[in-house]
Amino acid sequence: MLQLTQIHHIAIIASDYQRSKAFYCDVLGFSLLGEYYREARDSWKGDLALNGQYTIELFSFPTPPARVSHPEACGLRHLAFTVADVEIAVQALAEKGVTCEPIRIDDLTGKQCTFFADPDGLPLELYQA
Template identity: 85%
Template sequence: MLQLKQVHHIAIIASDYARSKAFYCDVLGFTLTGEHYREARDSWKGDLALNGQYTIELFSFPSPPARVTQPEACGLRHLAFTVEDVDAACAQLTEKGICCEPVRIDPLTGKRCTFFADPDGLPLELYQA
């Protein structure tokens, strides 16, 4: 069996690089650790860290196709982030104009969680530790 150690990074393509960079850094608290413009692709690549750990590669590409909107479509369903207090995190997002779904209880774990979206509609989850 392949001996995977951990997830190295998650790659996200944004329709508006600056807007998504501001969302992930200013709203969610990621740190921009590197940023590169790739002229041959007319594309930006930003390296984002969470609590010092490299986590997300944020890309831009000219005219990327829209994301499939059905939540049960094949492919990435959502990204989940652990928080200490889902209600407090929702309140902070709401203060910044970001709408969260009503908090629900995961029927398998009994943990509290909610969903919201990034600027391109990528579903994100907050999961209480």
């Protein structure tokens, strides 16, 4: 039987590597563990951590194709991050120029949540702990 233990990382391809690295590090608070240029692919790879835990591989490629990224599109729906207080997190994002959807209440859990997007339109969620 397959015994998965946890998610190792999430891979994201950015259209503008430097802009996305700044967004994930400077706006969302990830730290850059390592950064590598792969000359054969003309591609950057950044290893990003959240609270010291390796979480995201951020890639660049010269001409990546566009992807449908609306939350209801088939495929990965969104990435969700836990926060202690959604309202405070929304205000912190607003101070950095990031617009969130109106805060809503999850019908099943009664918890607050909201959605926003990364620089390439990847849907991201804040979810109350």
